[in-house]
Amino acid sequence: MSIHSPKALPGVSRRTAVAMAGGLLAAPRAQAQKAPWPQQPIKFVIGYPPGGGGDGVGRPLALGLERRLGVPVVLDYRPGAGGAIAAQAVAHAPADGHTLYLADNGAISVTPAYRSVGYRPADFSYVGGIGELPMVLVAHPEVQARDIRELAALSHTRPQGLSYASGGVGSIPHLEAEMLRLQARMKAVHVAYKGSGQASTDLISGVVDFAFFAPTGVAQHVQSGRLRALAVTTPQRLAALPAVPTVAELSFPTLQATYMSGVLAPRGLPAPVFERLSAALAEVLADPEVVRQLEATGLLVGHRAPAAAQEAFEKDLDKWRALIHAAKLKLD
The missing domain is CATH 3.40.190.150 (Bordetella uptake gene, domain 1)
Structure with missing residues (x-):
């Protein structure tokens, strides 16, 4: 099919006719560009x-x-x-x-x-x-510490220090525990698990000494006495654990992490x-x-x-x- 140049209308110059035709061709494209978003899932x-x-x-x-x-x-x-x-x-x-x-x-x-x-x-x-x-810092009940400083002091009474669990190398609970180790000058050894489920199970069983977990995973165990909560990592106390002090209250404000x-x-x-x-x-x-x-x-x-x-x-x-x-x- 051949395409012919537009013919001039009566009273309209050839140049104007070409411009009008070009505008008509461009209109659908302009409308497509300005189509409202979103257009698909x-x-x-x-x-x-x-x-x-x-x-x-x-x-x-x-x-x-x-x-x-x-x-x-x-x-x-x-x-x-x-x-x-x-x-x-x-x-x-x-x-x-x-x-x-x-x-x-x-x-x-x-x-x-x-x-x-x-x-x-x-x-x-x-x-x-x-x-x-x-996150909440929790310890097994047999770990004789009620706060961060007591936990740090206890770590120096053991040849290998205390052990802490995390759900994986490089996870936020792992790094938070390392920050705790540095700031409180603790002796601590990392025990990494493939997920927080087995880590919490072994903490409750006393295989490891302490860890950082989300409150949703350990609040019931704190309330039942199977774990002891030492601190929360937020600026304010948590409604789910109102008796547990913040890290800032324990003089470790830079341990705040979520x-x-x-x-x-x-x-x-x-x-x-x-x-x-x-x-x-x-x-x-x-x-x-x-x-x-x-x-x-x-x-x-x-x-x-x-x-x-x-x-x-x-x-x-x-x-x-x-x-x-x-x-x-x-x-x-």
Whole structure:
């Protein structure tokens, strides 16, 4: 089929006719470029298997975002490497607003502190912070210590010091215990497990002496007397363990540490998409029912605006990187 130059209409110059025809051809393209977002389902990437802690946080957020954005928000599980597999997938996804990441500081500001991964913390758009999961320092009841200083003193009465458990090398509880060891000048040996489940079982059995865990995993054991809680890692005491002092109350304020959560996207989102996403997340986190569901996981819900969320993750990276250097840890 041949294409002919447009003929001039009566009273219209040939040049004007050409311009009019070009405008008609360009109109569909301009409309496509200005099509409202989102135009397809949004993937919400989670770095842990189905049924884990990521579900308890991811599902309420996904449903809340669905209601506000008008398209399905589908959970996409990418487990492995402490969340680094998921983080890498999102960092290299198209920056069109159709891929989100339920991020935590384990993948964003801990793993990059000690080994090379296929992304940098700067490779993301920080849509906003969700909240923080605190940790509690717990010991077996036969460990004769009621606070951090007594725990440190006790460690020097044993030839090998005290033993502490974690759910894996390079995990936040591992690094927090190393920070405790340095700041309290303790003698302590790390016993790494493949997950927090076996670590807590062995702590309750007395195989190891102490550990840091999320309160949701150990509060019932503290209340039953099977474990003794020495401190919480938050600025304020926890409602679930109101009698347990904070690390700051025990004169160790720099031991404050939590699992931080946020919603991230690939770097370079168009400004209108980024603004709508961040506004939608803020609305979701202001919904009392969503807050109730998130708090049921142990999360201390607290929305952070994009800039504040990015700053929090960056400061966390600096903290763990400094610790790894000071403690001369070999984590890779």
